[in-house]
Amino acid sequence: MFKKMGVAGPKPYPVIGNMMEFKNGLWDIELQMSRVKEFGGAYGVFGGMRPAYVVTDREFLREIFIKQFHNFADRSASTTALEVRPMCRSLTDLNNASTTALEVRPMCRALTDLRGDDWKNVRTTISPSFTGGKLKLMTDILNRCADQLVDNIGTSTRDGAACDIKELSSAFTMDAIAAVAFGTDINTQETPDHPFVVNAKKAFGMDLKNPLLWVYLILPKITKPIMESLQVSLMPRDCVNFFSGVLSQLMQQRQAGGEGRVDMMQLMMDAHTMRDEEEGEGGEAGGRTRGRKQALSRDDVLANGIQFILAGYETTASTLSFTMYNLATHPDVLDKVIREVDDVMKDRDTVDYEACKKLEYMEMCIMENLRIYPAAPRLARVATADTKIQWLTVPKGMLMDIPVLPIHYDPERYPEPDKFIPERFSKEERQKRDPCDWLPFGAGPRNCIGMRLAMMEAKIALAKILRSYRIALAPDMEVPVQLSKYTAFVKPEHGIRITVEPRNSGGD
Numbered sequence: 019m020f021k022k023m024g025v026a027g028p029k030p031y032p033v034i035g036n037m038m039e040f041k042n043g044l045w046d047i048e049l050q051m052s053r054v055k056e057f058g059g060a061y062g063v064f065g066g067m068r069p070a071y072v073v074t075d076r077e078f079l080r081e082i083f084i085k086q087f088h089n090f091a092d093r094s095a096s097t098t099a100l101e102v103r104p105m106c107r108s109l110t111d112l113n114n115a116s117t118t119a120l121e122v123r124p125m126c127r128a129l130t131d132l133r134g135d136d137w138k139n140v141r142t143t144i145s146p147s148f149t150g151g152k153l154k155l156m157t158d159i160l161n162r163c164a165d166q167l168v169d170n171i172g173t174s175t176r177d178g179a180a181c182d183i184k185e186l187s188s189a190f191t192m193d194a195i196a197a198v199a200f201g202t203d204i205n206t207q208e209t210p211d212h213p214f215v216v217n218a219k220k221a222f223g224m225d226l227k228n229p230l231l232w233v234y235l236i237l238p239k240i241t242k243p244i245m246e247s248l249q250v251s252l253m254p255r256d257c258v259n260f261f262s263g264v265l266s267q268l269m270q271q272r273q274a275g276g277e278g279r280v281d282m283m284q285l286m287m288d289a290h291t292m293r294d295e296e297e298g299e300g301g302e303a304g305g306r307t308r309g310r311k312q313a314l315s316r317d318d319v320l321a322n323g324i325q326f327i328l329a330g331y332e333t334t335a336s337t338l339s340f341t342m343y344n345l346a347t348h349p350d351v352l353d354k355v356i357r358e359v360d361d362v363m364k365d366r367d368t369v370d371y372e373a374c375k376k377l378e379y380m381e382m383c384i385m386e387n388l389r390i391y392p393a394a395p396r397l398a399r400v401a402t403a404d405t406k407i408q409w410l411t412v413p414k415g416m417l418m419d420i421p422v423l424p425i426h427y428d429p430e431r432y433p434e435p436d437k438f439i440p441e442r443f444s445k446e447e448r449q450k451r452d453p454c455d456w457l458p459f460g461a462g463p464r465n466c467i468g469m470r471l472a473m474m475e476a477k478i479a480l481a482k483i484l485r486s487y488r489i490a491l492a493p494d495m496e497v498p499v500q501l502s503k504y505t506a507f508v509k510p511e512h513g514i515r516i517t518v519e520p521r522n523s524g525g526d
């Protein structure tokens with residue numbers, strides 16, 4: 019097929035296509051770089067029997083993410099999430115068999131998976147949760163979570179012991195997301211086996227060694243209906259069940275109480291209530307079509323609530339802990355960040371919104387870290403109509419597979435790409451850079467909705483930690499850090515082990 023279209027690419031095998039490209043996982047930078055070198059910035063592959071373009075060319079990326087976004091707004095041609103029902107429901111649902119909870123299929127309604135107008139509606143409704151004004155309201159609670167993180171680092175490193183900062187960061191980000199998204203104080207930092215953590219870890223435990231995942235990826239059209247009819251889920255079912263149950267109860271409590279909160283859950287609930295009112299007036303169709311498009315269904319609220327937890331947990335924790343790894347391996351950069359933190363914090367105790375803005379050098383370090391260790395190694399868009407991008411014909415339904423690593427490690431975009439050089443992200447350098455050269459949060463109107471929250475969380479935690487401690491790598495920590503091969507998100511194979519040295523009187 020690609021030959022006829024004059025598009026280069028590695029030779030596919032029957033049935034499995036080019037899936038062997040992933041035999042060493044998603045983090046094989048050398049292989050990915052060599053493919054781009056051999057076949058160019060837009061080449062063809064088969065994921066199983068399904069054709070896809072692998073795109074790294076800057077001009078093409080700009081067309082896909084930004085200029086022709088109207089034809090590339092979706093990530094897949096059909097929903098990739100399996101329509102599997104959660105088994106346990108909230109107590110009231112169990113008592114009331116007529117509620118819609120019996121038909122809940124949450125993950126299909128999550129923002130990452132929605133398509134077309136559905137996506138636009140839900141995104142428009144959820145976006146106000148992440149404005150500057152809303153983020154400002156979150157800083158106090160994030161500071162409290164970060165104080166707990168600093169205490170935990172202190173306890174874990176008593177008598178000069180090393181701690182795994184990845185583990186501690188994960189507990190911090192779980193507390194943070196539960197607090198800002200649902201107004202719930204779960205304190206997993208003090209209870210490491212909290213069900214929120216156990217279940218979120220299960221969700222991320224799914225890796226590329228799962229044979230079911232491969233069968234599903236190679237033959238989605240055949241396996242999807244079979245798996246759905248057998249109610250087989252790729253994400254462990256008890257994990258979706260757990261979060262659906264908790265969030266259902268939270269929804270009910272709020273429906274009963276109506277406390278006027280300002281968190282993300284409340285914003286979605288308000289949009290849900292609006293839909294209920296409209297359905298009362300004109301049924302499902304009335305709610306969707308009479309111009310008030312943002313009304314959310316109960317499934318929307320549940321699915322996106324679960325997604326906030328999963329999307330905001332490991333990604334932010336790995337960003338925080340890998341940044342600390344990079345700082346610990348570059349003492350000169352660490353010194354500079356500490357000086358900046360001391361300067362910004364000299365007349366405040368809380369890392370407030372203004373302080374976050376002033377931590378410019380720290381931001382450069384986090385951005386450079388995300389270039390080297392992006393949480394997600396691949397992005398996806400699908401053509402919703404036949405589209406021409408320069409010389410490339412993109413038929414409707416074609417998957418555009420965007421590998422982030424060969425872009426972030428391209429020596430023409432980033433000279434000496436293996437080196438950690440935060441100065442690449444100074445204001446001046448950023449202004450010169452193409453928006454599609456740095457993709458840890460994706461690009462265009464469908465980029466990561468939680469980007470600003472994640473950056474703020476990481477800054478608050480880092481500032482609090484560095485105000486109290488100077489960090490160093492533990493003697494037994496491997497350099498360079500080894501990445502887990504078969505995980506979908508970046509993960510240190512053996513954790514990130516650091517030691518700390520207390521700094522006097524909060525930084526003097």
Ligand code: HEM
Pocket residue numbers: 129130131141195325326327329330331333334337392393394397398457458459460461462464465466467468469471472473
């Ligand atoms: C450092 C932390 C994070 C990283 C590296 C990250 C990365 C990403 C990436 C790469 C995407 C896909 C973007 C694209 O296709 O263009 C994405 C989407 C998304 N992220 Fe994040 N993320 C982070 C934190 C968060 C947080 C804290 C939340 C929510 C509280 C969140 C919620 C989402 C959602 C809902 C989407 C789907 C957006 C849509 O389809 O409209 N993320 N993220």
